[in-house]
Amino acid sequence: xxxxxxxxxxxxxxxxxxLGLAFLHLPLLLIFLYAFTTEDKSYQFPPPGLTLKWxxxxxxxxxxxxxxxxxxxxxxxxxxxxxxxxxxxxxxxxQTRFFGRETISLLxxxxxxxxxxxxxxxxxxxxxxxxxxxxxxTIVLGHATFCVVVVYNNAVARFRRVSGSLIEASMDLGAxxxxxxxxxILPNIGTALLAGGMLxxxxxxxxxxxxxxxxxxxxxxxxxxxEELVRPRQRPVxxxxxxxxxxxxxxxxxxAYYLTRDGDQISGQGK
Amino acid sequence: xxxxxxxxxxxxxFGSVRAVxxxxxxxxxxxxFAMLGPSGSGKTTCLRLIAGFEQPTSGHIExxxxxxxxxxxxxxxxxxxxxxxxxxxxLNVADNVAYGQMIRGVGKxxxxxxxxxxxxxxxxxxxxxxxxxxxxxxxxxxxxLARALVNKPKVLLLDxxxxxxxxxxxxxMQEELKTLQKALGITFVFVTHDQGEALSMADRIAVFNHxxxxxxxxxxEIYRRPKTRFVADFxxxxxxLSPAFTRRLGGPAEWASLRPEDIRIGAEGGxxxxxxxxxxxxxxxxxxxxxxxxxxxxxxxxxxxVPAPGASVRxxxxxxxxxxxxxxx
Ligand SMILES: Nc1ncnc2c1ncn2[C@@H]1O[C@H](COP(=O)(O)OP(=O)(O)OP(=O)(O)O)[C@@H](O)[C@H]1O
Ligand SMILES: [Mg+2]
Numbered sequence: 001x002x003x004x005x006x007x008x009x010x011x012x013x014x015x016x017x018x019l020g021l022a023f024l025h026l027p028l029l030l031i032f033l034y035a036f037t038t039e040d041k042s043y044q045f046p047p048p049g050l051t052l053k054w055x056x057x058x059x060x061x062x063x064x065x066x067x068x069x070x071x072x073x074x075x076x077x078x079x080x081x082x083x084x085x086x087x088x089x090x091x092x093x094x095q096t097r098f099f100g101r102e103t104i105s106l107l108x109x110x111x112x113x114x115x116x117x118x119x120x121x122x123x124x125x126x127x128x129x130x131x132x133x134x135x136x137x138t139i140v141l142g143h144a145t146f147c148v149v150v151v152y153n154n155a156v157a158r159f160r161r162v163s164g165s166l167i168e169a170s171m172d173l174g175a176x177x178x179x180x181x182x183x184x185i186l187p188n189i190g191t192a193l194l195a196g197g198m199l200x201x202x203x204x205x206x207x208x209x210x211x212x213x214x215x216x217x218x219x220x221x222x223x224x225x226x227e228e229l230v231r232p233r234q235r236p237v238x239x240x241x242x243x244x245x246x247x248x249x250x251x252x253x254x255x256a257y258y259l260t261r262d263g264d265q266i267s268g269q270g271k
Numbered sequence: 272x273x274x275x276x277x278x279x280x281x282x283x284x285f286g287s288v289r290a291v292x293x294x295x296x297x298x299x300x301x302x303x304f305a306m307l308g309p310s311g312s313g314k315t316t317c318l319r320l321i322a323g324f325e326q327p328t329s330g331h332i333e334x335x336x337x338x339x340x341x342x343x344x345x346x347x348x349x350x351x352x353x354x355x356x357x358x359x360x361x362l363n364v365a366d367n368v369a370y371g372q373m374i375r376g377v378g379k380x381x382x383x384x385x386x387x388x389x390x391x392x393x394x395x396x397x398x399x400x401x402x403x404x405x406x407x408x409x410x411x412x413x414x415x416l417a418r419a420l421v422n423k424p425k426v427l428l429l430d431x432x433x434x435x436x437x438x439x440x441x442x443x444m445q446e447e448l449k450t451l452q453k454a455l456g457i458t459f460v461f462v463t464h465d466q467g468e469a470l471s472m473a474d475r476i477a478v479f480n481h482x483x484x485x486x487x488x489x490x491x492e493i494y495r496r497p498k499t500r501f502v503a504d505f506x507x508x509x510x511x512l513s514p515a516f517t518r519r520l521g522g523p524a525e526w527a528s529l530r531p532e533d534i535r536i537g538a539e540g541g542x543x544x545x546x547x548x549x550x551x552x553x554x555x556x557x558x559x560x561x562x563x564x565x566x567x568x569x570x571x572x573x574x575x576x577v578p579a580p581g582a583s584v585r586x587x588x589x590x591x592x593x594x595x596x597x598x599x600x
Contacts, residue, residue, distance in 0.1 A: 168324055169357035171344040173371035173422065183374070187361040 028246065035239035043235070054236040064241060067224035074136070074220060075204040078143035082200045083193060085144070086151025091185075094159035095167070105156075112149040119145055120213030127214070134216030142214035143207060147200035154196030158189045195259045198252035205249050221245060273336035275300045275426050275458040276321055281330030282482075283316050290316040292482035293330070298426075300335070303452050303459045305469040308479030309505065314462040315354075317479075318428045321460065323347050335425055350419035351428040354435075356411045358403035364390070364414050365399030371422040389417040392451070409440045420451075426458045433468065445472055466506045470494060478502050496594055503528035503596065508568065510534075514598060516565050526596040531557070531570040533592035536578065541587030546578050560586065 035054060037047035058064055092098075093105050111119055123142050132138060162185055170180040208222045219227065221241065228238045278296035282289065291313045298304045306314045319325040320332060323344035332339040334349065350371075358367050366373070368386035377385075383399070390396055393413035403411055412432055419427055432448075433441045449472050452459045463469050469476050470490040477487045478501075486498045497503035500511045510531060514524040520542060535541075536558070544562040556577050560567040569586065571577060578584050 165353050165355055165357040166359060168322075168344070169351070169353060169359070170370070171324075172322060172349075172351045173418070174345045174374045175370075176343070176345050179374055183370070184359060 031239050031242050031246075035236055035243055037236055040235050054234070054240050057234055058237045058240040061237060063224065064237070067219050067221045068241075068244075070136070070218055071205055071221040074139050074143060075201045077140050078147045078204045079197050079201045081140065081144045082147030082151045083197050086148045086196065086200075087155050087189075087193065089148070089152050090155035090159050094156050095164070108152050109149055111145045116146075116207070116209035117213075120210040123210065124213040134214065136218065138214045138216070139211055139218070139220065142210040143204040145210070146207075147204055150200045150203060151193065151196035154192045154199070155189055158192035159185075162188045191259045195256035198256040198259075202249040202252045206245055272300055273333070274298060275302075275335060276460065277331075277333040278317075278320075279331040279333075281320065281327045281332055283313075283320060283325055284328045289482045291320065291327075294482070294484055296477060296484065296487070298458060298460060299475075300458055301456050302474040303449065303461065303472060305473035305476045306460065306462045306479060307464065307466060307469040307476050307506070309464060312479040313482040314464075314479050315430055316482075318351070318430055318460065318462055321426065322349055322351050322428055348425045349428060350422050350424035350426075351430065352412075352415045352419050352432045354430045354432070356403075356415040358411055358414055358418070360403055362403075363399060364395070364401050364403065364406070367403065367414060368399075368418045368421055370418065385421055386417070389421040390414070392420065393417045394447075408435050409444065412436065412444065416448075416451075420455070420457070424457065426460060429459060429461045431462055431464070433463075441468075448472065470506070478505065480505070497528050497596065499596060500526055500528075503594075510567050512565075517593075517595075519565075520593075522593055523595065525598050528594045528596060529567075529588060529592060531568040532572075533588050534567065534569045534586050535588065536569060536571065536575075536584050536586050539585060541585045543583060543585050546580050546582050546584055548580055549577055560584070 034043055034047065036050045036052065037043075038049035038051045039047060089104075089108050093101055093108075120142065123138075123145070127134065127138055166184055166188075167180055170184045171177075175183060206222050207220075208226065211220050211223055215223065222245070225238050225241060225245075228235075274297045276296065276298040278294050281291060281294045281296070283291040294313075294317065296317075306317060308314050316325060320327055321334065321339070323339065323342060323346075326340060334347065339347065358364075359370065362370070365383055365386045368389050369377075369382040372382035372385060387396070387399060390398055393416050395410060395413050395417070398406070398410070398414075403414065406414065412435075416432070429448075433444050436444060445468060448459075448461075461469075461473065470493070473490060475487060475489055476493050478485045478493060480501050486493060486502045488496075493502065493506055497506060497509065503509040503511050507530060509528040512520065512527040512529060514526060517527040518524045532555075542562060544560040544567065546558055547561045547566075548559045550557050554573050556571045556573070556575075558569040558571060558578070560569060567586070
């Protein structure tokens with residue numbers, strides 16, 4: 001009876017899973033495929049021929065480098081800002097008891113639940129009101145709103161596990177606040193911060209909506225791609241860039257996944 | 272020589288909760304001092320006041336003659352063995368034990384040597400490379416002890432360190448702690464809610480209730496001459512007799528304490544009562560007696576004849592066994 005059931009259900013499940021995966025990943029594969037097409041005006045299927053020349057063309061386009069450079073800088077700085085602010089928020093919320101703690105916690109998480117377009121519009125009007133000109137820093141600010149949440153969420157869970165008594169034990173053994181942070185808190189939340197930071201970087205790197213509202217004339221890589229699609233010059237260049245974006249964002253997410261998983265195992269042993 | 276710890280009218284209130292309420296306390300240098308009391312009586316808060324994790328709401332604390340208020344925990348020559356041990360999960364046992372010296376800037380070779388010596392002292396030689404997660408509860412407890420002792424504190428605070436251990440291990444650790452304390456000559460302040468533990472280990476005991484110290488004294492004094500009903504009842508579950516009952520048993524009209532093991536059951540003499548229940552404890556049998564509505568507990572040594580429930584018996588005691596506690600309490 002039981003083995004019967006087991007051998008029957010997976011068939012339907014397998015098909016469903018296969019379809020799901022295909023639905024998720026076929027478009028990706030198509031993007032990759034058209035990075036190699038010889039035809040650069042329209043996406044006809046199948047591609048008339050395959051070539052590697054678009055990689056060279058992309059390499060030699062200064063606007064690609066500019067957009068990539070901007071994106072990397074924005075993502076890095078947003079991540080650093082998020083790491084500092086997110087850790088501090090997490091520390092405050094998990095280590096101390098104060099009036100309105102739950103509310104603060106909710107308020108920190110809210111930006112990621114808000115649609116990006118709301119965040120974007122509100123930031124834009126805030127910048128206008130304060131007469132802050134759009135610049136690199138306005139983009140960073142926009143991105144920091146959701147990057148902080150990602151870091152905070154990762155850190156707060158781990159912070160809760162660094163029980164109050166570990167911190168007291170460290171103080172009891174002669175360590176002041178800074179030494180306790182360095183020798184007890186940081187080693188325990190390190191992987192969570194790394195994971196949060198990587199996720200934040202990946203999120204920032206491919207963000208479009210908030211960026212369109214907070215950027216001036218500058219184009220981050222995703223914005224550049226959007227513009228390219230609207231008025232194509234050498235279409236497959238966009239596909240090559242897309243492949244790079246997939247790699248740049250996918251690898252940190254994968255790493256973050258493994259890091260937090262290992263972290264759980266380590267802290268599980270410490271019980 | 273100043274006292275190891277002195278409390279002068281120390282209070283610690285949390286809002287309306289008087290966790291510690293006007294406590295006067297003197298712990299002598301080199302003694303094994305136990306704080307005994309029921310849950311929520313303020314023992315841990317007292318310990319945290321000594322360690323520096325809490326500041327008194329009012330009153331004055333001295334540690335070896337030096338004012339303690341405002342001194343942060345990391346500047347006090349006091350170490351704590353926490354109830355949940357609080358070993359650092361990311362460090363191995365040796366680094367856990369060496370943590371205090373690492374913070375103080377002692378070289379790696381030296382501090383690891385000291386850590387190994389401390390581990391030997393708590394009978395865990397060669398365990399340095401393990402992670403705390405790979406140890407049993409009893410072993411973790413020893414590591415926590417080594418981690419505190421390696422810093423040669425002037426006062427060692429222990430918050431129910433044996434609470435999580437099974438009975439056999441517990442008795443063994445009681446012995447070892449006592450021996451260790453005598454050998455090192457360090458002042459121990461030991462928190463427990465187990466009266467047996469306090470009686471067997473401590474040089475002196477402070478009995479806590481509702482944030483106040485009810486009585487301080489040697490185990491003998493606390494057990495034989497409880498000052499209040501609460502102490503008599505909490506330490507050794509004595510029979511606490513109301514003034515009227517004491518009177519009926521032939522004493523003055525005062526509160527009195529009569530230890531269950533001091534009551535003898537016999538055929539003649541004394542007073543008559545009815546047996547309402549008995550329970551076998553292994554090394555003794557506990558009888559409950561009813562004397563016209565008043566309840567009494569009696570502990571019969573193993574081997575004596577146990578009267579059946581419902582039977583009528585006569586009971587008596589040595590005159591010195593009846594301890595009077597005045598009319599007030
Ligand atoms: N940080 C705090 N905030 C508010 N109330 C507290 C705090 N710490 C302790 N209390 C209260 O103070 C009282 C004494 O607590 P304490 O921990 O000292 O008791 P205890 O004697 O150690 O009890 P136990 O045997 O259960 O450990 C309790 O009523 C407790 O609820
Ligand atoms: Mg306690």
